[in-house]
Amino acid sequence: MAVEVKVPTLPESVSDGTLVNWKKKSGEAVKRGENLVDLETDKVVLDIPAPADGVLGQILRQEGEIVTTGDTIAILEEGVAEMSAAVLAPAVVPAAPAAPVTNEADTEGLSPAVRRLAAEHGLDVAKIPGSGRNGRVTKADVLAYIEAQKQGRPMAAPAAAPAPVPVAAPVQAVAPSTAPLPPDAQGRLEQRVPMTRLRARIAERLLMAKNSTAMLTTFNEINMKPVMDLRSRYKDQFEKVHNVRLGFMGFFVKAVIEALKRYPAVNGSIDGNDVVYHGYYDIGIAVSSPRGLVVPI
Numbered sequence: 001m002a003v004e005v006k007v008p009t010l011p012e013s014v015s016d017g018t019l020v021n022w023k024k025k026s027g028e029a030v031k032r033g034e035n036l037v038d039l040e041t042d043k044v045v046l047d048i049p050a051p052a053d054g055v056l057g058q059i060l061r062q063e064g065e066i067v068t069t070g071d072t073i074a075i076l077e078e079g080v081a082e083m084s085a086a087v088l089a090p091a092v093v094p095a096a097p098a099a100p101v102t103n104e105a106d107t108e109g110l111s112p113a114v115r116r117l118a119a120e121h122g123l124d125v126a127k128i129p130g131s132g133r134n135g136r137v138t139k140a141d142v143l144a145y146i147e148a149q150k151q152g153r154p155m156a157a158p159a160a161a162p163a164p165v166p167v168a169a170p171v172q173a174v175a176p177s178t179a180p181l182p183p184d185a186q187g188r189l190e191q192r193v194p195m196t197r198l199r200a201r202i203a204e205r206l207l208m209a210k211n212s213t214a215m216l217t218t219f220n221e222i223n224m225k226p227v228m229d230l231r232s233r234y235k236d237q238f239e240k241v242h243n244v245r246l247g248f249m250g251f252f253v254k255a256v257i258e259a260l261k262r263y264p265a266v267n268g269s270i271d272g273n274d275v276v277y278h279g280y281y282d283i284g285i286a287v288s289s290p291r292g293l294v295v296p297i
Contacts, residue, residue: 001077001078001079002057002075002076002077002078003051003052003054003075003076003077003078004072004074004075004076005036005048005050005051005072005073005074005075005076006070006071006072006073007039007048007067007068007069007070007071007073008046008048008069009069010041010046010068010069011041011043011044013043014041014042014043015068016041016066016067016068017039017040017041017046017066017067017068018039018040018041018064018065018066018067018197019037019038019039019040019061019062019063019064019065019067019073020037020038020039020040020045020063020196021037021038021063021110022036022037022059022063023035023036023037023038024036024037024056025056025059026056026057026058026059027055027056028055028056029054029055029056030050030053030054030055030056030076031050031053032049032050032051032052032053033049033050034049034050035047035048035049035050036048036049036050036056036074037073037074039067040196040197040198041197041198042197042198042201043198043201043294044198044289044294045198048073050076051076052076052078052079053078053079054076054077054078054079055076055077056074056076056077057074057075057076057077058074058075059073059074060072060073060074060075061073061074110125110136110137113139114137114138114139114142117139117142117143118142119193120193121142121146122193123142123145123146125137125142127145128141128142128145129141129145202293227248227251230251231246231248231251234246249285253283253285256283257281257283260281261281264277265277267281284296
C-alpha cells in the first residue's frame with residue numbers, strides 16, 4: 001500500500017523549510033521512524049521520519065526545494081520487502097552522468113557539522129577517506145585530513161568497507177568546488193560559499209538585536225567566594241538529581257532577575273510613546289547545538 005510522506009507540523013513562527021539532504025534513495029528499504037531527509041528551517045534542522053516500514057518509492061520534492069507543513073514529498077510502499085529502484089524512480093532523464101566516485105561515503109548522509117567544516121575549508125569531501133559506517137566521512141576524518149594537509153603528508157586510506165548496494169540515482173556533491181576563484185582587485189584569492197537559510201537567519205537576528213537594543217558593556221568586580229562555596233557544597237547532589245553539572249549560569253540568571261526586580265526601569269520597553277514596565281522576567285540564553293543556535297527562555 002502506498003503511503004504519502006508529508007512534511008510534519010513546523011515549529012511556531014516557522015512558515016516553511018528547505019529540503020537539505022535525502023538520506024534514502026528510491027528503491028531503498030526503510031524502517032518506521034528512520035530519518036528520510038533533513039529539513040532546514042530558519043531556526044533548526046528537523047528530521048522527517050518514515051511513517052511506516054517499507055520501501056521508499058518516488059521522491060516528489062528534490063533537495064533545495066522549499067516546502068510547507070502538509071506537503072507530500074515522497075511515496076512510501078508500505079510492507080514491501082524490496083523493489084527495484086528502476087521501477088520506483090520517476091521516469092526522468094538525467095542531464096549528465098555523474099563522474100566516477102572513489103570514496104564510498106561520498107557526500108551522502110553527511111552530518112551538518114561535517115558539511116559546514118568542509119565548506120569553511122573549501123574541501124572536496126569525496127577526497128577524504130571515511131572511517132565511519134559504510135565509509136561515511138566523520139568530523140574526525142575531516143579534521144585529520146586538514147591536519148595532514150598542513151603537515152604535507154598524504155592521508156592513509158581506511159580499511160576496505162563492504163561494497164555498497166548499487167543505486168540508479170547519481171550521487172550529488174555537497175561540498176563546494178575547491179577550484180580557486182579569480183583574485184580580487186588586490187590580487188587576493190577568495191571563495192564565496194552561500195549561507196544556509198539557518199545561518200543567514202542567525203546572522204539577521206544578531207544584527208537586528210544589535211540595532212534594536214541599547215548595547216552597553218560595563219565591568220564591575222564582585223566577590224564570588226560565597227557563590228563558589230555554595231556550588232561546591234551542592235554540586236555533587238545536584239548532578240545526581242539532574243544528571244548535569246552545576247555551573248555558574250544559574251547563579252548569574254538569579255542575580256539578573258533580582259536586579260530587575262530592584263530596578264524595574266531596566267526591565268521596561270518602549271512601545272510608541274509609552275514605556276511598558278513588565279511584571280515578568282524573560283531571560284534568554286543562547287545555546288549552540290549541532291542543529292542550530294537556539295535561545296531557550
